[in-house]
Amino acid sequence: MMFNEDNSSRAVEVERGVSARDICQMFIMKNCCIDDHCWTLFEHLPHLDMERTIEDHEAVMEVLSSWGMDTESRLCFRKNYAKYEFFRTPLDFFPDHMVSVSNETNGLMDPSQLIQTFLNSSMCPEIHGYLHAKEQARKTWKRLYFVLRRSGLYFSNKGTSKEPRHLQVLAEFRDSDVYSLLSARKLQGAPTDFGFCLKSGSSRNMKMLCADDQQSRTCWITALRLLKYGLQLYQNFLQPHQKQKASPMRSISESSLVAMDFSGQRSRVIQNPSEALCVAVEEGLSWRRKSWHRFSSYGSPSTSQGSMMSMALHQTQPWFHGQLSRDEAQRLIIQQGQVDGLFLLRDSQSNPNTFVLSLCHLQRIRHFQILPMFYSLDDGQTRFADLVQLVDFHRLNRGVLPSQLRHHCARLAL
Numbered sequence: 001m002m003f004n005e006d007n008s009s010r011a012v013e014v015e016r017g018v019s020a021r022d023i024c025q026m027f028i029m030k031n032c033c034i035d036d037h038c039w040t041l042f043e044h045l046p047h048l049d050m051e052r053t054i055e056d057h058e059a060v061m062e063v064l065s066s067w068g069m070d071t072e073s074r075l076c077f078r079k080n081y082a083k084y085e086f087f088r089t090p091l092d093f094f095p096d097h098m099v100s101v102s103n104e105t106n107g108l109m110d111p112s113q114l115i116q117t118f119l120n121s122s123m124c125p126e127i128h129g130y131l132h133a134k135e136q137a138r139k140t141w142k143r144l145y146f147v148l149r150r151s152g153l154y155f156s157n158k159g160t161s162k163e164p165r166h167l168q169v170l171a172e173f174r175d176s177d178v179y180s181l182l183s184a185r186k187l188q189g190a191p192t193d194f195g196f197c198l199k200s201g202s203s204r205n206m207k208m209l210c211a212d213d214q215q216s217r218t219c220w221i222t223a224l225r226l227l228k229y230g231l232q233l234y235q236n237f238l239q240p241h242q243k244q245k246a247s248p249m250r251s252i253s254e255s256s257l258v259a260m261d262f263s264g265q266r267s268r269v270i271q272n273p274s275e276a277l278c279v280a281v282e283e284g285l286s287w288r289r290k291s292w293h294r295f296s297s298y299g300s301p302s303t304s305q306g307s308m309m310s311m312a313l314h315q316t317q318p319w320f321h322g323q324l325s326r327d328e329a330q331r332l333i334i335q336q337g338q339v340d341g342l343f344l345l346r347d348s349q350s351n352p353n354t355f356v357l358s359l360c361h362l363q364r365i366r367h368f369q370i371l372p373m374f375y376s377l378d379d380g381q382t383r384f385a386d387l388v389q390l391v392d393f394h395r396l397n398r399g400v401l402p403s404q405l406r407h408h409c410a411r412l413a414l
Contacts, residue, residue: 082337134208314387319408341406
């Protein structure tokens with residue numbers, strides 16, 4: 001069974017050798033989704049309340065064969081915008097204070113070459129910092145200094161010393177999968193909510209760890225993925241883009257489209273990018289005004305009908321999630337990657353008839369109330385005709401927000 005965010009499910013027949021990417025492509029085609037290379041399969045273990053990204057190249061049958069007969073484990077299909085984002089913006093995933101390289105580079109590294117150190121077997125990238133580790137056969141957690149190298153994950157038994165005699169191996173990650181703990185405090189008694197786990201084989205062979213914040217956890221998990229799979233991850237990242245370049249299906253290239261002005265006696269190409277943007281916005285507003293006019297032409301025109309049309313417009317948008325609570329909004333954004341600009345809009349539960357924009361920036365989720373009547377985020381200084389216009393504007397302009405709106409949280413009924 002395949003599940004999505006709202007727990008709807010669908011039976012899928014999986015043959016041996018079928019990869020996670022193959023399954024994603026099948027669901028993308030069946031549901032007529034836009035393939036933006038962010039759709040992902042997750043392995044979710046409800047009894048342990050943890051999950052992991054199944055890499056695109058992994059054979060799904062191998063994942064299923066590791067489950068027991070009476071398992072509650074499930075496959076989940078949803079978006080993960082952070083799946084390969086570290087290839088584009090590595091410095092957002094690897095803070096300077098947590099990364100160092102081998103003596104071969106004398107500790108000097110061009111930030112643009114950060115990912116290359118993980119893919120190049122001749123270099124030795126190293127992640128280091130404090131983690132809380134759950135002690136074996138106990139419910140207590142101990143804060144230790146950890147070092148991640150190609151050979152495995154180590155902790156120091158003497159402060160922050162990295163001398164070989166002070167380092168003790170915790171796990172060799174090549175045969176382990178890394179999971180995010182979804183309820184680390186509740187189920188495992190962890191000191192923070194930012195837990196993760198190295199699991200090899202059975203549920204008994206697990207190493208429970210906990211970071212102090214989300215950025216640290218993301219750094220550790222991303223580094224473990226890179227060190228385990230290496231170049232295979234980079235090939236996964238490049239594969240859809242290579243297919244797109246080679247595909248003969250596109251009859252019109254976006255680069256061949258130009259902005260035109262037909263208002264005068266002669267048509268002309270608009271060279272100024274700012275002018276072209278203004279024209280595009282005006283055309284969008286014109287289309288919306290025509291839509292309102294057509295709607296109000298049925299029966300007697302009234303303000304209430306125009307208001308209903310404005311409401312209907314945003315309710316049809318994929319970024320609008322209606323009666324979604326604050327906690328559910330945060331969970332959905334966390335599930336889909338916590339990259340800058342990931343957002344959704346929802347009805348406010350504390351203030352009826354108003355809306356809330358939930359936005360991720362620097363791996364933190366902030367909630368912005370949208371004033372009713374004139375749809376504004378800045379106390380009415382900048383007003384919009386409806387929520388669609390507000391979102392369209394902030395896709396192009398940051399305005400009062402900490403980030404432009406880049407990716408909307410998607411929910412798909414299987």
